[in-house]
Amino acid sequence: xxxxxxxxxxxxxxxxxxxxxxxxxxxxxxxxxxxxxxxxxxxxxxxxxxxxxxxxxxxxxxxxxxxxxxxxxxxxxxxxxxxxxxxxxxxxxxxxxxxxxxxxxxxxxxxxxxxxxxxxxxxxxxxx
Numbered sequence: 001x002x003x004x005x006x007x008x009x010x011x012x013x014x015x016x017x018x019x020x021x022x023x024x025x026x027x028x029x030x031x032x033x034x035x036x037x038x039x040x041x042x043x044x045x046x047x048x049x050x051x052x053x054x055x056x057x058x059x060x061x062x063x064x065x066x067x068x069x070x071x072x073x074x075x076x077x078x079x080x081x082x083x084x085x086x087x088x089x090x091x092x093x094x095x096x097x098x099x100x101x102x103x104x105x106x107x108x109x110x111x112x113x114x115x116x117x118x119x120x121x122x123x124x125x126x127x128x
Contacts (some may be wrong), residue, residue: 021064029069036126046107102126
């Protein structure tokens, strides 16, 4: 038991010294950036990017030490009684260039009542 515990501790030290977590974190973010900027199409057209990003943010709740890139999740709340949220979203999609945004179309995930609404969405607005 002692040898196993020491071995696991040594392996953890090696991972930290190799910066394995920061490397994989940076690699995935650079790959996604290449995809959304149109530089490389490593994923099929229509890849459900929001599913990947949702899982990625859940896995990396904090960026690893020595990571060069950063991802942040947040939301904007604009109180308004005059415009419905879906009407505003559709307006921005239709006028995306005016706001410097890019529309990415994704193949929708099969949805039911228990599915997160963000997974059912087939359009993503992005600002690079």
